[in-house]
Amino acid sequence: MLRVENLTKSFGGVTAVSGVSFSVEKGTIQAVIGPNGAGKTTLFNLITGVYTPSSGSIVFEGSEIGGVAPERLAKRGISRTFQNLQISMNLSAIDNVMTGAHLGLNSGVLAGMLGLTTLGGRERATRIRAAELMEFVGCGRYIDAEARSMPYGALKRLEIARALMAEPRILFLDEPAAGLNHTETHEIEELIAELGASGITVVLVEHDMKLVMNVSDRIVVLDYGKKLAEGTPEEIRVNPDVVAAYLGAESEGV
Amino acid sequence: MSQFLQLFFSGTTVGATYALAALGFSMIYNASGVINFAQGEFIMLGGMVAAVLSAAGVSLPLAILAAVVVVTLVGLLIEKLAIEPARDADITSIIIITIGVAMIVRGAVEVTLGKASHALPHFSGEKPIAIGGATLLPQSLWVMAVTTLVVVALALFFGRTRMGKGILATAHNRLAAQLVGVDVKKVLLASFGLAAALGAVGGILIAPIATTSYDAGLMLGLKGFVAATFGGLGSGVGAIAGGVLLGLIETMTAGYVSSAYKDAVPFVLVLVVLVVRPRGLFGLGSTDRV
Amino acid sequence: MTDVSSPPTLGRSSPDLAARALATAPAFRARHLPTLILVVVLAALPLVLPNAFYFDVAIRILANAVLAVALNLLIGYCGQISLGHAGFFGLGAYGSAILTTHWDWKAPTALVVSAAVVGLLAWLVARVILRLKGHYLAMATLGLGIIVTIVLTNEASLTGGPDGMSVGDFTAFGFRLYGERVWYWVFAGLLVVAVVLAGNLVESPAGRALRALHGSEVAARVVGIDTASFKTRVFVLSAVVAAIMGSLTAHYLGFITPQVASFHKSVELVTMVVVGGMASIWGSVFGAALLSLLPELLAKFEGFETIVFGLILVTTMIFLPRGIVPSIVARLTRKEG
Numbered sequence: 001m002l003r004v005e006n007l008t009k010s011f012g013g014v015t016a017v018s019g020v021s022f023s024v025e026k027g028t029i030q031a032v033i034g035p036n037g038a039g040k041t042t043l044f045n046l047i048t049g050v051y052t053p054s055s056g057s058i059v060f061e062g063s064e065i066g067g068v069a070p071e072r073l074a075k076r077g078i079s080r081t082f083q084n085l086q087i088s089m090n091l092s093a094i095d096n097v098m099t100g101a102h103l104g105l106n107s108g109v110l111a112g113m114l115g116l117t118t119l120g121g122r123e124r125a126t127r128i129r130a131a132e133l134m135e136f137v138g139c140g141r142y143i144d145a146e147a148r149s150m151p152y153g154a155l156k157r158l159e160i161a162r163a164l165m166a167e168p169r170i171l172f173l174d175e176p177a178a179g180l181n182h183t184e185t186h187e188i189e190e191l192i193a194e195l196g197a198s199g200i201t202v203v204l205v206e207h208d209m210k211l212v213m214n215v216s217d218r219i220v221v222l223d224y225g226k227k228l229a230e231g232t233p234e235e236i237r238v239n240p241d242v243v244a245a246y247l248g249a250e251s252e253g254v
Numbered sequence: 255m256s257q258f259l260q261l262f263f264s265g266t267t268v269g270a271t272y273a274l275a276a277l278g279f280s281m282i283y284n285a286s287g288v289i290n291f292a293q294g295e296f297i298m299l300g301g302m303v304a305a306v307l308s309a310a311g312v313s314l315p316l317a318i319l320a321a322v323v324v325v326t327l328v329g330l331l332i333e334k335l336a337i338e339p340a341r342d343a344d345i346t347s348i349i350i351i352t353i354g355v356a357m358i359v360r361g362a363v364e365v366t367l368g369k370a371s372h373a374l375p376h377f378s379g380e381k382p383i384a385i386g387g388a389t390l391l392p393q394s395l396w397v398m399a400v401t402t403l404v405v406v407a408l409a410l411f412f413g414r415t416r417m418g419k420g421i422l423a424t425a426h427n428r429l430a431a432q433l434v435g436v437d438v439k440k441v442l443l444a445s446f447g448l449a450a451a452l453g454a455v456g457g458i459l460i461a462p463i464a465t466t467s468y469d470a471g472l473m474l475g476l477k478g479f480v481a482a483t484f485g486g487l488g489s490g491v492g493a494i495a496g497g498v499l500l501g502l503i504e505t506m507t508a509g510y511v512s513s514a515y516k517d518a519v520p521f522v523l524v525l526v527v528l529v530v531r532p533r534g535l536f537g538l539g540s541t542d543r544v
Numbered sequence: 545m546t547d548v549s550s551p552p553t554l555g556r557s558s559p560d561l562a563a564r565a566l567a568t569a570p571a572f573r574a575r576h577l578p579t580l581i582l583v584v585v586l587a588a589l590p591l592v593l594p595n596a597f598y599f600d601v602a603i604r605i606l607a608n609a610v611l612a613v614a615l616n617l618l619i620g621y622c623g624q625i626s627l628g629h630a631g632f633f634g635l636g637a638y639g640s641a642i643l644t645t646h647w648d649w650k651a652p653t654a655l656v657v658s659a660a661v662v663g664l665l666a667w668l669v670a671r672v673i674l675r676l677k678g679h680y681l682a683m684a685t686l687g688l689g690i691i692v693t694i695v696l697t698n699e700a701s702l703t704g705g706p707d708g709m710s711v712g713d714f715t716a717f718g719f720r721l722y723g724e725r726v727w728y729w730v731f732a733g734l735l736v737v738a739v740v741l742a743g744n745l746v747e748s749p750a751g752r753a754l755r756a757l758h759g760s761e762v763a764a765r766v767v768g769i770d771t772a773s774f775k776t777r778v779f780v781l782s783a784v785v786a787a788i789m790g791s792l793t794a795h796y797l798g799f800i801t802p803q804v805a806s807f808h809k810s811v812e813l814v815t816m817v818v819v820g821g822m823a824s825i826w827g828s829v830f831g832a833a834l835l836s837l838l839p840e841l842l843a844k845f846e847g848f849e850t851i852v853f854g855l856i857l858v859t860t861m862i863f864l865p866r867g868i869v870p871s872i873v874a875r876l877t878r879k880e881g
Contacts (some may be wrong), residue, residue: 011799050766069765071766071771075767088760089759094565096756099763099764099769102767103768107753109750109777109778109781112746112750114753128561128697131564131568132555132556132561133554136555144568
């Protein structure tokens with residue numbers, strides 16, 4: 001479904017991602033792991049259009065998407081969450097989630113001004129769907145809350161709900177369990193498993209090794225911007241290069 | 255050729271004023287990311303206070319000194335009262351606050367000193383000096399000399415003194431600077447004071463040639479901002495280069511193309527710069543981390 | 545792909561959930577009651593205003609309010625700053641003035657053409673400068689406004705120079721709009737229309753996209769919101785509104801000077817939006833009323849007007865950063881987190 005070939009990204013003198021290649025099968029859950037600074041978020045940003053590759057290619061369902069703007073990738077069924085939370089704090093929780101359905105609604109400025117977009121049931125249906133998804137991801141108690149009054153953990157889930165509104169074909173989760181306690185992490189783990197079971201392809205970046213090992217079908221390991229290893233959780237667990245890379249960064253909270 | 259030389263002299267003279275204004279902008283921008291729309295008022299205030307004191311009989315050197323001190327105090331006051339309380343507000347709010355502060359200063363001057371223009375006596379007489387077919391006012395020499403001195407002094411300040419290095423460090427990385435013990439609040443305060451002093455000096459230097467009135471600050475400030483953007487916001491070298499170049503381009507345009515549109519030049523220039531190379535001649539680019 | 549009405553594969557639906565969801569939608573009464581009150585007030589006002597002078601003040605407030613509402617869409621909802629909007633106003637005003645006076649065009653045609661030209665100009669400008677951030681955008685819009693003022697001042701043969709030019713009455717379909725009382729109804733009607741349209745927009749998907757864009761541009765982009773296009777559209781819209789108001793104001797006053805496009809005027813407009821309340825339509829109306837009345841109230845204290853203006857700006861930004869109306873509303877309806 002997704003194939004990354006020889007992807008490289010440099011910022012001035014710093015090469016964040018160098019010659020990375022891997023592929024993601026449809027309907028699987030794939031994790032990208034590596035020590036801090038390995039280039040994982042940069043990789044995500046490249047695939048989701050936030051950055052433009054310096055060289056290499058990204059092919060999604062047969063089309064080259066390297067350098068394509070994020071708003072156009074959304075149309076192809078690519079959704080994502082962010083490592084450092086990108087929530088519109090000036091909006092209510094449910095409004096944030098409803099923006100996820102943007103592409104399915106009439107978003108013309110003139111139509112909006114004339115009040116044409118609230119006629120018919122689409123707006124209502126979208127609102128109800130947003131509430132359902134908020135309940136599904138576990139922040140149902142915040143349906144009538146303002147985004148700025150919600151705790152960190154709930155906001156992380158809100159982002160997932162927003163990403164799910166568009167019924168994506170592939171979902172990129174950037175550190176969904178970061179900053180969460182054990183219970184919350186376990187809930188996220190179950191959530192991801194359920195997403196995978198429903199047929200959505202999931203790619204996640206994550207530091208919590210237990211979660212990664214439990215939930216992933218395949219794992220790609222990055223270190224210093226290069227791919228270090230690729231394989232099933234069992235293969236990765238015993239890979240000596242991976243172990244060595246992590247021993248060097250053991251204090252970074254595994 | 256003599257016309258070119260004439261234009262070159264006036265261009266460099268006014269450019270030096272822009273350079274000082276631009277330095278003031280860059281300094282505050284560096285310390286806090288704030289664009290101080292009140293910078294022009296510091297320039298105006300310097301010239302006005304000196305002119306009023308001098309007209310009241312105070313000796314010129316004393317009047318100048320007093321003016322610089324007063325304006326510096328005003329700058330410090332503004333930082334304490336208007337900028338510090340709004341530390342966490344977003345860019346739009348802070349820009350608007352500085353616009354509001356500028357209005358207060360301008361209004362206060364209008365009320366206390368009236369709308370008339372004031373002139374400061376030339377520092378060393380008005381007899382023009384003839385060079386290569388063009389005339390140069392002695393005041394112009396003062397402008398260029400003092401500006402050069404100020405620039406050198408600033409370079410020493412930032413390169414050698416503890417406070418100066420602290421300001422630079424804060425500009426590069428606020429958190430890191432705090433961690434090594436730099437008092438960031440004091441840095442911001444000092445930056446405002448310094449920027450005010452710079453503006454005042456610029457205003458005083460140019461006041462004999464250009465006369466000054468309560469609304470002179472707006473245009474001067476805006477052009478100083480343009481110069482800073484042109485040279486690269488946050489870069490000291492850029493501010494000076496931008497200021498002098500802007501003065502030259504403006505004067506040359508007035509001389510060779512059309513004097514009516516002289517004031518439009520800086521703004522056309524800034525639009526071109528913002529489109530082609532937003533970070534200016536010497537500025538550093540920045541990327542947002544997502 | 546995004547057919548929301550098809551059976552969901554994730555999450556369970558329940559009538560309880562649906563009810564809670566629909567409760568979050570903006571309440572009908574909250575939305576339409578203020579508009580109704582406005583209509584009643586505007587209809588009743590002519591009965592109380594004693595003479596033409598008061599009508600003139602009312603007209604100024606109404607015109608500024610329309611401008612503020614349009615500008616708020618850009619500044620408050622979209623989060624884009626424009627320090628040169630008076631330039632668009634001036635271009636509309638002078639466009640109408642020049643076309644009707646020098647070339648004998650009919651007033652309505654002149655208005656439409658001026659607005660269209662301003663719209664085109666705004667579109668070109670927006671494409672180029674809206675990718676600039678914060679103070680760079682402020683600088684660019686400011687520069688633009690000042691260039692307009694300088695051009696208007698210098699092209700005296702066309703514009704009458706710094707002393708301005710006179711403008712004929714607005715004649716359309718046999719009607720001649722003349723006098724404060726007649727123009728009052730025109731501007732009052734426009735304000736009601738502006739408030740209704742803006743209110744509709746804010747609650748539509750487009751409005752949600754704009755507000756989301758303000759909060760986090762990258763988040764908006766990944767859900768498919770073309771942020772560049774939205775910002776451009778709102779910029780053009782607010783510019784066209786400014787141009788139309790400029791044309792109408794020119795016909796009403798019968799005379800315009802380049803000062804209408806000045807930086808001072810642009811700052812005044814931004815102040816109305818910011819002090820009244822960013823991202824608040826009624827805040828803009830309130831801000832326009834407050835700041836239009838200020839010169840009248842301070843007429844005795846010449847010179848203090850600037851100081852007071854500045855003080856209002858500074859204190860509001862420090863103590864009520866969201867503006868007066870939103871802060872009051874927030875205090876009255878203390879929401880639970």
